[in-house]
Amino acid sequence: MILLVAVLAGFLVGMVWAWMRRQPYEVPDLKHLWLVFLAYLPQFAILYIPGIRQQVSDLWSAILLTVSQVLLLGFAWLNRKLPGMTILLVGAALNFTVMAANGGFMPISPQTASRFLSQQELMDIPTGERIGVKDILLQPEDTRFEFLADRFLPPAWSTYQVAFSLGDVFLAVGVFWLLARQPTGTVYTAKRITT
Amino acid sequence: MKNTLNHLVLSVSKVNRQHIQMVFVLVSLAMLVLGVGAPDDSIGTSR
Numbered sequence: 327m328i329l330l331v332a333v334l335a336g337f338l339v340g341m342v343w344a345w346m347r348r349q350p351y352e353v354p355d356l357k358h359l360w361l362v363f364l365a366y367l368p369q370f371a372i373l374y375i376p377g378i379r380q381q382v383s384d385l386w387s388a389i390l391l392t393v394s395q396v397l398l399l400g401f402a403w404l405n406r407k408l409p410g411m412t413i414l415l416v417g418a419a420l421n422f423t424v425m426a427a428n429g430g431f432m433p434i435s436p437q438t439a440s441r442f443l444s445q446q447e448l449m450d451i452p453t454g455e456r457i458g459v460k461d462i463l464l465q466p467e468d469t470r471f472e473f474l475a476d477r478f479l480p481p482a483w484s485t486y487q488v489a490f491s492l493g494d495v496f497l498a499v500g501v502f503w504l505l506a507r508q509p510t511g512t513v514y515t516a517k518r519i520t521t
Numbered sequence: 522m523k524n525t526l527n528h529l530v531l532s533v534s535k536v537n538r539q540h541i542q543m544v545f546v547l548v549s550l551a552m553l554v555l556g557v558g559a560p561d562d563s564i565g566t567s568r
Binding site: 327328329330332333337350351353354356359362365366369370394395398401402417418422425432439442443458459460461476486487488489490491493494497498501504 | 561
């Protein structure tokens with residue numbers, strides 16, 4: 327959700343930027359778009375479609391998730407010259423590192439998960455079990471690259487609660503900049519009409 | 522009926538190549554960040 331907000335915010339800021347410069351909005355010139363569809367659709371199926379998610383084992387989910395992320399990293403690498411893509415690429419690499427090092431899923435500590443779950447619910451979930459969409463419950467001392475895990479939270483008073491990682495922050499900034507930044511060039515001025 | 526059809530054809534003809542390209546790019550970027558990102562706001566609702 328927060329990443330989709332970053333996409334939308336970047337697009338809206340880019341539109342306003344273009345409007346202020348009196349030029350049409352220019353979308354980033356992404357190459358190899360087919361690779362994103364190829365990489366993401368299987369991931370979407372195994373993570374978000376309940377019927378398929380229940381049929382695929384955690385091991386296969388981890389393998390498919392890892393392969394999907396490698397392909398998406400490849401796409402980001404192929405488009406690395408676009409503004410913002412380098413930041414996005416760093417975020418993707420950070421998330422990939424911590425997930426690959428922890429069995430293919432994003433680790434989250436019981437302390438962080440306690441923002442979402444009651445103590446009783448937490449006690450019912452054994453360590454190492456998947457929770458949420460891509461997360462796995464792990465003690466910090468059992469987590470590799472713990473500083474890259476889902477360990478950040480919004481203020482407790484916020485009505486929207488989400489656990490996110492350092493990589494997610496880079497991703498949000500990168501995609502925002504990718505969509506918001508408009509090429510600097512000639513500023514089109516309105517024609518003066520004289521009678 | 523004919524007017525409605527004409528209006529529809531006119532509206533569709535306004536959707537040019539740039540608009541379609543913009544939608545594709547936005548959808549692709551959304552899929553990219555969702556694919557490599559891992560923020561979780563669904564804990565407690567899906568396990």
